[in-house]
Amino acid sequence: MKGLTFSSVSFLLLFTLFSQSLAVKHNDFKTCSQSGFCRRGRALAERANTTPRWQSPYSLDPSSISVSSSQASFTAGIKSSLYPDIKFGLDVRVQEDGVVRVRMDEIDGLRKRYDEAAGWALIAEPLVNQDITWTVGKKDVRATYGPKKDIEVVVEFQPLRVVLKRGGKEQVVVNGRGLLHMEHFRTKSEAKEIKEGEEAQEPMQVNSLAWFEGDSEDGYWEESFGSHKDSKPKGPESLSVDIEFPNHGHVYGIPQHATSLSLPTTTGDDPFYSDPFRLYNADVFEYLASSPMSLYGSIPLMHAHSADSTVGVFHVVASETWIDISHPTTKSTNTHWISESGILDLFLLPGPTPEAVFKQYATLTGTAPLPAHWALAYHQCRWNYVSSDDVRTVAKRFDEEDMPVDVFWLDIEYAEEHKYFIWDKKTFPDPIEMTNDVAAVGRKMVAIIDPHLKRTSNYPVYEQAKELDVLVKKSDNNEYEGWCWTGSSSWVDFFNPASWSWWASLFKMQEGKTWSWTQSTEDIYVWNDMNEPAIFNGPEITMPKDNVHYGGWEHRDVHNINGMLFPNVTSQGLIARSDPPKRPFVLTRSFYAGSQRFGAMWTGDNMGTWEHMAVGIKMVLANSIAGMSFAGSDVGGFFGNPESEMLVRWYQWGIFSPFFRAHAHIDTKRREPYLLDEPYKSMLRDILRLRYSMLPVWYTAFRETSATGLPVLRPQYVMFPQDTNGFAIDDQFYVGGSGLLVKPVTSPGAKDASVYLAENQVYYDYFSHKAYRGSSKGKSVTVPAELHQVPVLIRGGSVIPTRERPRRSSPLMKNDPFTLRVALGSASSARGELYLDDGVTFSHEKGDVVFREFTAGKAGKGIRISSTDLAAAHPGDVALSTYDKQNDFVKSIEKVKVEKIVVLGLGVKPSSVKIEGGEQLEFEFVEGVAADGKKEGVASVLTIKNPGVLITKDWEIVVA
Structure with missing residues (x-):
């Protein structure tokens, strides 16, 4: 396939097959039962539920406790009775704002576990509270703090258990159900088998693993899904941990999912919620309007709420993660987090109010910067405005109908053979003049730039990336090739620092380089799509997990972070292109904790149905409380042809979305608001004008968000x-x-x-x-x-x-x-x-x-x-x-x-x-x-x- 150039016929055939395959969503994306590490995690929970006197094999070695000289933190060794020779290390500290950070990693293992997720999500290493005093007792280590001295963190020795209390009342309990398990690195020769028919021994008996890990190796070294094989060269390395909220009956967050704001139980009888919530960034066409399926972004942040208090947990893990939720009572919640790789890096946010939790999370991952004012106005988009004249005609029609609009968008067809940064001169012969015509009345344009690069020698962006050696590699260290809109494609590895300044430089208007974005102006901004990454012929429409990124990390380790690096570097490029700098605007589809720092997001390829309109509200609220306030759903739905009544109602919801854009699929009828018959057209005119009249309200709300972390939509x-x-x-x-x-x-x-x-x-x-x-x-x-x-x-x-x-x-x-x-x-x-x-x-x-x-x-x-x-x-x-x-x-x-x-x-x-x-x-x-x-x-x-x-x-x- 190397160097393959698709004809228009073959490309359309590829797209047709891709669209058809995604119509059957549950066949294209894994369930927990089809994922080895998730099966293992759920089986562990089932054994815990059915085994009398279940007890976690992990315990803290009191003799290893080392309290820092300032008393602000402590470290200790952790033992597992399953594997006495395997060492684990625990690090617990209280930050200046009262947040408790709990880290656990394998020590001196065969390999290093991925431990860099926090480096991407956090704005800085959190400051440690220097007023904390840890008291080491016979059974635990504890500290009491807070203005009222009513917050207490207790780390119990055997079994290992971490408890956050307020006023003596348990707020968060880690490993209370004994589901903590960090699968250590091993070789195949170390595998321990239990013979068929051999009875599992009683819990905690040395030299028996069956009661805890199961009686067989399940997807340890390789597994397949459809025609794709995951080689798993490092073997099993999953991380399981249970987190309880004994006095909180509602939990929110962990976007992105199309579901209710208050997250439902996943361990009950509801057939729609028989799987855990999944965090694994994926390109899902026409996603279901009520499902725990993973979508485009992942933020491993959960709020737990009761009338007494609000608390939060932020689990900084970048790999695929499944989260089971159950409600033992109406006033309590249990959760079980199962991740494919990484270390335990858990932040316990003590609240006790929603405002306090927002501030604590913002202190960790930052707030959304104040966007450009025009970005809060109305955006008009479809796949695709097909030519310069098409753009001019649409702009003219808005003026003729007295309808306000600030931004016109261009999807993938503006680029020659989908080679981003290069205009198709057949349809867009005068991009600068077109943009200037739009900008004459203060309007902007947004053009899409996706992360896949067409693998052809006549595309300078690809050639430069190859020369710089900043492309993602296969497990054999050769350049990875997949299929996307460009046909045969490669992907920039934005984990590689060598890619950053180079990518940012592409947005500068450089004389003498006719291939670059010389034919753009500072009135063109950027839409980063397909950055999960979406790969048409990849497993689950994304990148193979055994691909390799900078530093030798496998894609499985960094998958959910991948989507945030692209808009990060793009926004830096937009800032750097202007003197003096102007605020960037970047829309991203894929995101992770901290992505709020780099731009806006939308809820992806929704459908033009009443159900999708309704769930869009819930999704935007869920993203808002997880830091992504600059959020919205495609008005009218990406797919389908909504009737006039639905379109009016969708615009009524759209004007109260922080990000307000109408967008539609290439196969839909044109549905710009001026095309509707009366009285609907006049209704849409009034709706748009209402948004514009309220722009002072929106801008003021965004200022508060940028200062405090409180969401725009509450x-x-x-x-x-x-x-x-x-x-x-x-x-x-x-x-x-x-x-x-x-x-x-x-x-x-x-x-x-x-x-x-x-x-x-x-x-x-x-x-x-x-x-x-x-x-x-x-x-x-x-x-x-x-x-x-x-x-x-x-x-x-x-x-x-x-x-x-x-x-x-x-x-x-x-x-x-x-x-x-x-x-x-x-x-x-x-x-x-x-x-x-x-x-x-x-x-x-x-x-x-x-x-x-x-x-x-x-x-x-x-x-x-x-x-x-x-x-x-x-x-x-x-x-x-x-x-x-x-x-x-x-x-x-x-x-x-x-x-x-x-x-x-x-x-x-x-x-x-x-x-x-x-x-x-x-x-x-x-x-x-x-x-x-x-x-x-x-x-x-x-x-x-x-x-x-x-x-x-x-x-x-x-x-x-």
Whole structure:
């Protein structure tokens, strides 16, 4: 196959076969029963469940304990009664923020286990708490810490058991069920067989392995799946560990899976959840809308929640991992993590609140950087816009229909023979002129660049990669060849540092190199797809596990990390191409813990069905709580031709996704929003304009995420962690801290929607101002949801800043005035924030920002509405060490005004409205309609037009 060049006919045949094979998903991807190490792990759990007096063979050797000179950490030797001659080492430390790190590795083994996953996921080596004092007793080592001295970590000797407690109550228990097992490296000659018919001996009896490891070698040295054979040259090396949450009945996280936010049991009778949740990045066409199957990304982070506390575990392992979940009681959860390779590197996040867990995880893996402002607007994509003229026509149609859009996307057909970076001159003869035409009204373009390189001598990118020796190797150390869109392909090994600066250099517009991206501009950004990696003729549509990466590591060791390196280096290339640097935009399909640092993600090849629309909400929420806030699903579904009603509903959900893109398969009908018949076309126009009017809300929410790690979309349990009624709710959410509560409609024919309110607070319909009252015990209210209506409520006590002028793209809104919606809460008060910067460069990092706080509160018999400088008041919150109230960005928008203030829920008509120390203002007041016991009321509305105040200045308005 070396050097093979596909004709168009053979390529289409390959794609057809590929698509057909993926239609039968369960035949193309392994179940646990088809994976040797998963079978072994599950069999271990079954033996533990059925064997009396089961006990873990692992114990800590007290004589080996060594406490660091600062008392901050300790190490110890671990023994296994199964293999007395095999050595293991334990390292336990408490970090400055109270997170407990537990590491265990094989010592002086035949080989080295992969231990570099943390180096890719973490932003730095965590700082150790120097105030910790470890107490070594006869049966355990323990430390007590925390501001209230209520957190305790206990490491028990025999059997080895690690327990995190708060207030004496167990929060996390590691190896409580005795399922810890690190399969040590061995040779085939060491294999121990138990003869057929020989009875397994009692637990803990020396020289018998059957009770623990099983009575036969199961997939130790090789295994096959379909026509693919995995040679397994290192033999068995899997890692099994059980993690219990004895006082937490709900667990969330471990994305990516198409399932409910609160993760269901995988060991019960549900046929859809008979397998463990799998973390193994895979390219899955038309994935099921309810399944534990692995999808495109893997984040081994789990939250456990109860009304008392929230805790988390972050298991930094890069290999294929299966996770069983069970709920012994409604108030407890057991999990069993089975990984193919790697060391135990476990972070126990003590919480005790959702906010604390988010902060602790962000301290480890970083926060999402503030994206370019335009990236939060509407993206229009399909496979494929076929020519320069096609792009221009689509842009023109958006303008003719008065529909805003910021970004047009190009899929794989823009590149000559799918050789990325090289334009197909037959269809895109003028890429610079095309891009400049799009950019004339502030718009951008995104072009796809996949990780596979066409193996041909007339492709300079491939030739350079081969010359640099940065391509992935087979197990025999020869260059690996597989099939993808380019036909015969090779893959860059981004684990190799020699690839980094070279790849980044490809994005620079270099004169004299006509093959490179010279014919691009800084208005073109990048979409990294297929980076699981997806390989059409590979096992499970991906790379063979015995391929070899830089450092000699097998692909099995690093598979789940592979997808994060590509967008990392790509984003660095986009930053480096500009002077001064501009914020990059990179969309990735595959991801790992820490990928939030490099760009946005989407949920992959979904289908145009109501079920996929609904599960997309749950998937975006799950990714959000695992750090990937900049997330979205393809609006309309990648596959299929959704009817107009479904498309309208999908756009209504899409405008409340952090990443908002419409995308469609090459075989679908064109479905740009301007193509719909009336009244649907006008509905979509209004929906798009609503997203644009709320861009200040979204940008402010992203600023908070970048500073604190709190997700942009917040599930019910995050907002109300003590309300048990909301723990499993995953079909509604809050947008940042704005006070917007959204309930997308995901079923046909709906006329209304049920929205759950968790508190005794007033909520206002965003459009009609109808008022709904919640309850301290939780209450569901019915809100209108005709097809033209989006169920959006404003939580009482919030101030919502918007920009209401329709524009063709978001950069054209820079000098537009603001509208403030002041939704008075039960205490007749409200608060909101607005964050602005230039939205393009990194000047915000040196303090060129506007960061305002809006408040409303009682003042005598009226209320006082004010605006103050939040950056000056809290510089540490925004990391503005050089903040100046008269910074360059403030000067650039110093004339931007507040054109309208709308106050909801005022008790009586005001006698006057005036600026503090200034003139009277004109206002309108519409009396509210009180609830009559049968119907909810309608709030009073005070509208102050043209108050004459500036968005960058302090001011006060008194409503008397």
